[in-house]
Amino acid sequence: MRYSPEHKLEIRRKIVKDASRRVRAEGLTGVAVGAVMKDAGLTHGGFYKHFESKDDLLLESLREGFREIEDTLAHAVEKSPPGEAWKEIVKTYLSLELCEHPERGCPLAALSPDLARAETRIKPQIVAELVNYKGRMLPFMPGRRTADKERAFFVIFSTMIGAIQIARVLPDRAMREKVLAGTKDFLLRSF
Amino acid sequence: MRYSPEHKLEIRRKIVKDASRRVRAEGLTGVAVGAVMKDAGLTHGGFYKHFESKDDLLLESLREGFREIEDTLAHAVEKSPPGEAWKEIVKTYLSLELCEHPERGCPLAALSPDLARAETRIKPQIVAELVNYKGRMLPFMPGRRTADKERAFFVIFSTMIGAIQIARVLPDRAMREKVLAGTKDFLLRSF
DNA sequence: TGTACATCAGTGAACGCGCGTTCACTGATGTAC
DNA sequence: TGTACATCAGTGAACGCGCGTTCACTGATGTAC
Secondary structure: OOOOHHHHHEEEEEEHHHHHHHHHOOOOHHHHHHHHHHHHOOOHHHHOOOOOHHHHHHHHHHHHHHHHHHHHHHHHHOOOOEEEHHHHHHHHHOOOHHHHHHOOHHHHHHHHHHHHHHOOHHHHHHHHHHHHHHHHHHHHOOOOOOHHHHHHHHHHHHHHHHHHHHHHHHOOOOHHHHHHHHHHHHHHOOO | OOHHHHHHHHHHHHHHHHHHHHHHHHHHHOOOOOHHHHHHHOOHHHHHHOOOOHHHHHHHHHHHHHHHHHHHHHHHHHOOOOOHHHHHHHHHHHHHHHHHHHHHHHHHHHHHHHHHOOOOOOHHHHHHHHHHHHHHHHHHOOOOOOHHHHHHHHHHHHHHHHHHHHHOOOHHHHHHHHHHHHHHHHHOOOO
């Protein structure tokens, strides 16, 4: 069967979206090409009509994941006065909702140790994504000068990433909520 | 060749130690039975004379990793006055030394997303390790009542775990030091 | 004390399995005449 | 307008590989007589 170029792009986008969710839910090594293609309603053989390699897909999935969380956080911040935006980011990022749905959450929370271990081949592009993430969040961070905002970014996101991860290890919702609420309070009091 | 029972225990300990380092350096899925046995100077076939399964080894390796970091932190705290102990823990945990040697560091910093995704079969024992870790660190945490100390544990360790992970993704030492120092300052000012 | 036997940690070939990747093939649709 | 051909996304068998696990075997040492 032959399809239009728009159709091909659409399929490609669907594969990337599915893979992005799977990667965040199951880890960098947890995504099989066959499984992703099945998600998209195709068979594994067609994969290489869309991607050069699995690494290629992984990088695109990461990009998609970062874009998604950036959009989610940017959207949450839309109506807050400047200087208060970071509070909205903390509340959204540390919501039970995002904690219990890693597949819709931040790739750093879902994958940072995997990213630190990534092969040299793809590491630079991962670092670029992190830098880009930082750039996108910087305007919302507390602090006067850029250097202050940058420090705030690293501290706030470190804290949020760690809290989400610990909460995700905990087996029951009440404990998760305790960790998330405690961290939220702490951060909101801290700047 | 036949060996004494002490020798067998010694070998077993060596396998666990090697595996514990490998797991923290390369992730839960990054450790092959063959590689660990080679580290210990043996061949893969003998593995099942020491362990029931790979899961068995993984759990023991995690236990070993938690014990190691607990000992490291407890040792760092030995000479500090009570009430100041947590500061020493923050300084040690966020040292460049531990950041650049995941294989000697905290299993949570190295593996928490993997632990969150662990199969139901081993999850309860992982949670037990986390609870034990918390119990071991609680006496050193700031706060008057146990509830305060517990809140402090989750906040402080969340922040440290996230900071170490972000630092480990960053490609050059200067940036890593900036993140670690910034987080250290932040935490030391916060309690 | 010396000898025959039992034990069992360790070896390495073999297994079944899932994976990433390749490839000859299909067949619906676009294009050339 | 109708027909022959080219295109190329998608299929599914096949590949080589690494993995966890099994198993018949080895041979140094402990034990029984």
